[in-house]
Amino acid sequence: MRKRLFRVLIFIVLTVLAVITLSPVGFLVINSFKSQSEIVASPIALPTEWNSGYVLTAAEQINFFGSLAITFIITLLSVVLIVLASSLAGWMIARAKNRLASVMLYMFTAAMLIPFQAVMYPLLSLFEGVGLKNIPGLIIMYGGFGLSLSVFLYHGFVKSIPASIEEAALIDGAGMLKTFFSVVFPLMKSTTATVVILNALWIWNDYLLPFLVIGNAPARTLTLELYFAKMTSGQFGNPWELIFPAVFVSIIPIIIVFLILQKHIVRGISDGAVKG
């Protein structure tokens, strides 16, 4: 009986906390349909009339479909690059029994300690020098920054599976790459899911790197559009009737993806943390 009461109490506390957690998102949604004066006058009230005009204006202002496509392409190509490069490297490092392999693993791991700020200015200047201060360059940069953790995760996984399967394929005369893609890579599915989730989440929302690389060039990511929408109009006080709907439309895609892939995302995060 007491235990049951205790559970009910916990349930109530969690419900209150859940409401508090969701309330900023709630403010975001209701205020996306209000005029500036209504937002400021009654910030937590429901809109007197649900006017979708603000959402449409904001979507146009931040070039929603264009920037969504750009963000999607950048995220997709960066993640593909990270997965290919780090799965191959993780596999090789785990299977090669020489000094070089352990030095490489050590290097990749140690690099996790380097903050982005320590490399950003020289990185930009180097990439600008070779004509890569653009979207392809941005994808390469993400490829580099995503490597450390991903190589580490793949290496940990490969060490846990026996080498006999791939050795059989190699003896049968399959080449290294063929063996990797037909035998090893399919086995790595769960690690690949973790690597994709951890990197995609970060790259999708990243602000600083696109800001430094793309800046205010016409083709911008969603986060950059949001930043410039606020900055350019921000000098005359905050234009909330633009910011709220802009944030609102920009988070819809990721919320949808999350609701569909929820289970995998949660597992990916706990796997990534436990093995990391």
Added chain:
Amino acid sequence: MSIPALILFFAVIVLPFITGVIYSFTSWRGTYFAGGEGVLDSFVGFDNYINAFKNEKFLNAFGYTIKFTVVAVVAINIVALGLAMMITSLKRGGGIFRTIFFLPNLLGGLALGFIWQFIFQNVFSEVLFGANGLIHIPFLTNMLQDNTKALFALVILVTWQMAGYMMIIYITGLNNIPQDLYEAAQIDGASSFQQFRVITIPMLMPAITIVFFLTLANCFKLLDQNIALTDGNFNTRLLATQILRTTRDTAPPDYGLAQAQAVIFFVLIAAVTLIQLSLTKRREVELH
């Protein structure tokens, strides 16, 4: 086979990092080197480092970052562990709570910062805690216009955002603790608090190590939320923001000085993380 990874790694991390350390000893201006034709002519020894430690904005950001990180790491861990323990104690319905608490993690720091800027300015300062609000709590009003209050505003924001992620790691850790340990303790008459202290915490050490590592690193390197919330006004710059803005503070932009600050930043992060890892790892070993 590892060649693609190695090329990426050298181009994006190793080469820029080494270049950055070298440039921090020069009067690099971004597009040229002051005082000569190339790098070699513009070496200034430790001048940039000395100037960094004389720079009031940098010193202020240094202290502010440390204060923020300490408060935020403690807050995030308490909230995340509390949520995880409450959720795992439920028989059903845990899944929906987990989803809700994780939700803020999906959103970028910049977008969240904009929403919270509004909450602190309009909702907190007027509707909830203002003079005519629900309960008048002066500390929770106009939080973004004061150096100390803004620190706690930033802590509230990052706790709201990161606690759900860390909660998932704690839930996994809690679920890995064998239930018979608790049953045995209950038979021995151990109180809930005793069970928490002698079973939960020691068995949770691996998860605690990871969560501390992640929260420490994330808080030290925080940038987006800082920019979105206060943009570093009222001396609220964190180190990441400070390094980014140094090139804007100085004319011509002093990239050498910014780079020296970045190297100090790296040393600070590396030292703190390594110390933390060795301390919590040692606890893990001792307790097992």
